Amino acid sequence: MAPDLKYTKHHYGAESDLQVLGVWDVDAHNRSKVWVIYIHGGAWRDPRIIHETFAPTINAILSEDGSSAGLRDRIAGFASLDHRLSPHPEFPQDPASTPPKELRKARHPDHIDDVRSGIAFLQKEYGFSSNYVLVGHSAGACLAFQLVATPAAAGYMPEAIVGIAGVYDFTGISARSGGAYAGFLTAAFGDPAGWDEVAPMKFSHNFAEYWKGIAILASSKNDELVDEHEIDGMAAKLRKDGCRLVVYKDVRGSHHECWEKGTDIARLVADTFKKIQT
Numbered sequence: 001m002a003p004d005l006k007y008t009k010h011h012y013g014a015e016s017d018l019q020v021l022g023v024w025d026v027d028a029h030n031r032s033k034v035w036v037i038y039i040h041g042g043a044w045r046d047p048r049i050i051h052e053t054f055a056p057t058i059n060a061i062l063s064e065d066g067s068s069a070g071l072r073d074r075i076a077g078f079a080s081l082d083h084r085l086s087p088h089p090e091f092p093q094d095p096a097s098t099p100p101k102e103l104r105k106a107r108h109p110d111h112i113d114d115v116r117s118g119i120a121f122l123q124k125e126y127g128f129s130s131n132y133v134l135v136g137h138s139a140g141a142c143l144a145f146q147l148v149a150t151p152a153a154a155g156y157m158p159e160a161i162v163g164i165a166g167v168y169d170f171t172g173i174s175a176r177s178g179g180a181y182a183g184f185l186t187a188a189f190g191d192p193a194g195w196d197e198v199a200p201m202k203f204s205h206n207f208a209e210y211w212k213g214i215a216i217l218a219s220s221k222n223d224e225l226v227d228e229h230e231i232d233g234m235a236a237k238l239r240k241d242g243c244r245l246v247v248y249k250d251v252r253g254s255h256h257e258c259w260e261k262g263t264d265i266a267r268l269v270a271d272t273f274k275k276i277q278t
């Protein structure tokens, strides 16, 4: 796992074993450098998709070939966040015999509260303020945009968000899935009547109100789980709000292939570094 960097796992919360994050130190205390922070996907519930899944992307960024050349010198470190998860029917747990810290029973706003706590932990440790790029895949992309939609994150908003294969409109994607996604969306967000209020694409307020960063949205034409309506609708919302926005639809492969391989996410991070000041 990114063998030439020092890796440390930290607990940022005491309630759940999932309140952890990984740090890969490049030049962590150099405040002129930029952090790359990742939020994994997995539909807010998949216990198999955890913070370590960022490792292939880190390796691709550090491989220094192609788009990533020279990038290492600008990076302070990599961090990847876990957050409490909602229940998954394929991985049932018995509440009577499962230690409370292992029980996956999160419901919104638990996931986003943990993302906020994780970033606050990193800020306290490394003090990088806005000097970071927040990368999110799938549900992680949703969490990244939920983060910058609240003034609670002010003071440490990311300079850029890279949202890959993001889920942004729960009502819309649930309808288009023919109900197949209603289970995990209900597990994560409760009654469908409340979904729009917390879905980034449907937010009633303006994203540019609290957040001045650049949005980079990316998708693959071969994504079998998240369709193009998600990226198109989110792009339209951000455009309407007057955010700086770049859209890439050239990610390769299936929904999960991008983080499994890491090379496309590395390229997106490299492109993002060309667009930010620091």
Ligand SMILES: Nc1ccccc1C(=O)C[C@H](N)C(=O)O
Pocket (backbone or CB within 6 Å): 041, 042, 043, 045, 046, 088, 138, 139, 167, 181, 184, 225, 226
């Ligand atoms: N990210 C998604 C977006 C849309 C639909 C599914 C997913 C999943 O990741 C499914 C996951 N493997 C699960 O079963 O929990």
